[in-house]
Amino acid sequence: MKSLQNFSWLLVFLTVLTPIFSPAQYPGERKSEREALVRTYIIGKGIEDSAVINALFKVERHLFVPSEIKPYAYHDQPLPIGEGQTISQPSLVAFMTDLLDLKKTDKVLEIGTGSGYQAAILAEIVDSVFSVEIIENLGLNAQKLLKKLGYRNIQIKIGDGYIGWAEHSPFNAIIVTCAPSDVPKPLQDQLAEGGRMVIPVGEKDKVQELVLLRKHKGKLKQETILPVRFVPMLKENGRRY
Numbered sequence: 001m002k003s004l005q006n007f008s009w010l011l012v013f014l015t016v017l018t019p020i021f022s023p024a025q026y027p028g029e030r031k032s033e034r035e036a037l038v039r040t041y042i043i044g045k046g047i048e049d050s051a052v053i054n055a056l057f058k059v060e061r062h063l064f065v066p067s068e069i070k071p072y073a074y075h076d077q078p079l080p081i082g083e084g085q086t087i088s089q090p091s092l093v094a095f096m097t098d099l100l101d102l103k104k105t106d107k108v109l110e111i112g113t114g115s116g117y118q119a120a121i122l123a124e125i126v127d128s129v130f131s132v133e134i135i136e137n138l139g140l141n142a143q144k145l146l147k148k149l150g151y152r153n154i155q156i157k158i159g160d161g162y163i164g165w166a167e168h169s170p171f172n173a174i175i176v177t178c179a180p181s182d183v184p185k186p187l188q189d190q191l192a193e194g195g196r197m198v199i200p201v202g203e204k205d206k207v208q209e210l211v212l213l214r215k216h217k218g219k220l221k222q223e224t225i226l227p228v229r230f231v232p233m234l235k236e237n238g239r240r241y
Contacts, residue, residue, distance in 0.1 A: 028060050033074035041076040041091040052098050055124035056090060063145065064117040081115045083135045085231055088177060092228070093118055096198045099212050099225065100173040102126050107168070109190065111161035111199075111233070112177035116142030119154050122175070129154045130168050132161045134234050160236050164190045171195060179208050180233040180241040183222075191215050200230040204240060 028034075038057045047053060062073035065087060069079050078086045088096075097118075102108070106126040110119055113133035119142070122129045133139030136158045143156045157165060161176070162184045170192035176199035183199060191197055195215050202208030210225040232240035 028058075030060070030062055030074065034060070037074045037076065037090055042094045045091055045095070047094050047098050049098050051102065051104075051125045052094055052121075055097075055121045056094050058124055059117065059120045061087075061090065061117060063149070064115040064120070081138070083138055085114055085135065085138060087115050087117050088230075093121060096175060096177075096210070097121055097125070099198050100175060100196050102173060106172035109165060109168070109171040109174045109187075110177065111164070111174070111187070113139050113142045113156055114177065116146045116154075116156075118175065118177055119156070120146060120149070120151060123151050123154050126173075127153065130165050130171070131156045132159050132165055134158070134160055134236065161233060162186065162235070162241050166190060173197070174199070176200065176233070177230065178233040179204070179228075179230040182241075183211065183213065184241070188213075188215075188220055191220075193218065198225075200228050204232045 034057050038053060042053055042056050062070045065073050065079050065081060072079060076089050076091050078089050081087050102125050104127060107128045108122050108126050110122060110129060110131040113119055113131040115138065119129050119131045131154060133142065133156060139156055139158045146154050161178065162180065163186045169190035171190055172192050172195050174187055174191055174197040179200040179202055181203055183201060187197065193215055197213040198210065200208045200210050208228050208230060210228045212223045212225055213220045234240055
């Protein structure tokens with residue numbers, strides 16, 4: 001009788017876990033590669049949020065990289081996307097997204113659209129995404145691709161990410177995918193009360209720190225998470241912040 005009870009408990013446990021990661025519900029190419037990536041480098045590295053897990057499985061990363069490097073799209077590594085920029089490794093994308101503790105109703109600001117991959121991940125989880133890209137060619141290409149893929153909750157602006165996107169603030173969460181030397185004051189101001197910001201901070205070719213900030217009663221509490229390496233945040237004149 002005891003073993004039967006244990007078996008019944010196991011069935012309930014598996015039933016609860018099943019919705020967390022259900023590859024069969026998503027069509028698309030290279031599913032087995034995405035599934036292996038998610039199981040090994042997302043779930044396998046401790047990500048438990050079902051929304052993040054399923055977004056990483058659903059979004060087809062090979063669509064967001066140049067044709068010559070598509071064979072490497074499901075390796076857990078950053079890849080070049082042109083203009084001296086990169087697409088972050090999937091495990092880091094998942095980790096940063098998970099840190100934001102996102103809700104379905106959230107409005108998110110992304111600084112550094114790149115090829116649009118992170119924006120697509122966010123758009124699978126939240127209500128709306130506002131993304132700023134300073135390199136016009138990248139921003140326009142990402143906008144075209146995301147529209148083709150059917151994303152209607154992403155808006156992209158070509159502009160200086162340091163100053164954010166004030167007219168759509170405040171934001172419940174802000175994610176920055178390029179590194180300034182300090183946390184931009186405009187982004188701090190555009191973060192809503194109770195909001196979270198994830199941003200790499202530090203000089204180029206030196207140790208950068210991934211920082212998590214939370215706004216409570218108008219003040220920011222900062223927590224250093226881990227050392228990272230990101231491309232620098234650029235000004236409109238091409239120089240770095």
